[in-house]
Amino acid sequence: MFGLYGAFAKVVFLTQLEYRGQYIMRMIAKILGWSSGFILLVILLKKVGPVAGWGLYEILLLYTFDVLSYSIAGTFFMGGFGKLPRLIRSGELDGILTKPVNPLIYLICTKVSAGYTSNYVMAGVIMGISLHKLGVSLSFYQVIWLILDIAGASLIQAAGFMVTTVPAFWFMKSDGLYRLFYKNLTCFLQYPLTIYHGGIRFLLTFILPYAFINFYPVQLFINKQEVMLSPLFLFLTPFVGAFVFFIAYRFWQKGLDAYQSTGS
């Protein structure tokens, strides 16, 4: 079963690499986009010093968790969900629903994006540097947790994509929701939650649990335990990820049930 979806994903992935000029342009755009944000952050932090007790490399670690999980989620979900309204309007979804496949997995595989590879490399390098500068040497179990955290964080990001775009099934458009509840809110993740008002922390922990993408899991590796209800929060990311993704999946299924297709 995985082989089939893998075959579709491979074809789509390789095709993107074939359009080499376009691919390289995208890479460059992505690198410029991220690195300008990154450089700005470094300059700012060098100027003002630690933020609420968080040093440069600790904040960079937050940053890499965010970028890495965003990129993984983007690789699989951006192609399908970023353009969901168009997919609905063009009737492309009709074709998916008449195939003997799981619509979500098929959508993910046939819309997989090769455009995030530069992000992986960049986030990986910065993560390595930060951990090194912080004097953290990861034990075997910590490596396992790191991987689980990134996986959980990616699921949270993916759930964020899905939940804010799936309303297109009812309203045909959803870019407003996506921008407001995903793009804008995840901006808070650049800095430790400690600096924000309690209301925002509550929102990002219990309502839209983006704080589990980086703020809580990162603290495990740098021996912090700030503003968390319980030390358990250090370990919750994989579970929160699985849980919100499940909810997002159910929401997607509800969307499919409400799917009206398009007149022709």
Place this chain on the structure above:
Amino acid sequence: MSYITVDHVTREFKSFKRPKGLKNALTTLLKRNYEVKKAVDDLSFTVDKGELVGYIGPNGAGKSTTIKMLTGIITPTCGTIKTGGIIPWENRKENARHIGVVFGQRSQLNWDLPMEDTFELYRRMYRTEEIKFRKNTEMFTELLEMQPFLNKPVRQLSLGQKMRAELAIALLHDPEILYLDEPTIGLDVVVKDKIRKFVRELNREKKTTVILTTHDMADIEEICDRIIMIDHGTLMLDQSVALFKSQGADQYYAEVSFRYCKEPLFLDGVELIKELPFCHTYRINHRLVSVNVLLSRISELFEVTDITIKKPEIDEIVRKIYTSQPGETSGQLLYTK
């Protein structure tokens, strides 16, 4: 037992009304007002295995909506559908194994891949056995004459080639039912002809049940045995193609090109409907005028250069049926609005 049953099916669509003016736009913020439109309205019919059904009706009649419910893409608002014992939208995956779908107005193909590769992906997706797959690809390649473009990326294919490719991939897994929604739209006569022959051949070989929507009477004439017509989502008629054609057959058109004309043709049952400088088109009622009388009158009045006889198009028969009363067509109509 019928193979496909559509039982009192209704499908409504909600569409939001665009507000006019600022004041109305503001009130829609508070209360959404939408229109409910019945695309399909209490529709029932059954189809047996191996039937070739032409599903017709004017634009917006609800044909595509019906096909989408039959294929499980959308759910009915109420009523039930079963195809081969399955409720399509409840068992989409299971249903997908038994059906092939082609929408003439949109493509399912990966534009970067040549057909050969797409065939292979579809073989895996439907878990088609190797032998069956071989046999089918060979048969389709030959019947649809696809050999010359099998290894070209789809984006380089012409519209006609793409449509043949669509047909082939929809059928590789030997579906029991084939749904074709306007498959010949925009194609030239040669390709249309290939496709028609192919579908007929397929039905003969594999007993595939076919439901086809089209606006082209020749599609119906050459492919289908039975016609189901709907309008405003309700059943208008359901009968054999032979019977259907006989309703329009008492009328035909004669296009007379001439060098010289004494006076226009004037006969009972003949009506001049288009007058060009050297070409008249007449509508002729078969029952009132014999062909003999017609031809002799024409040769008396005209110095003829060419005569073309045209049968009425499907839309015409359709229009004729709409405007006639139930009594007139001797009970062939099941229902008239």
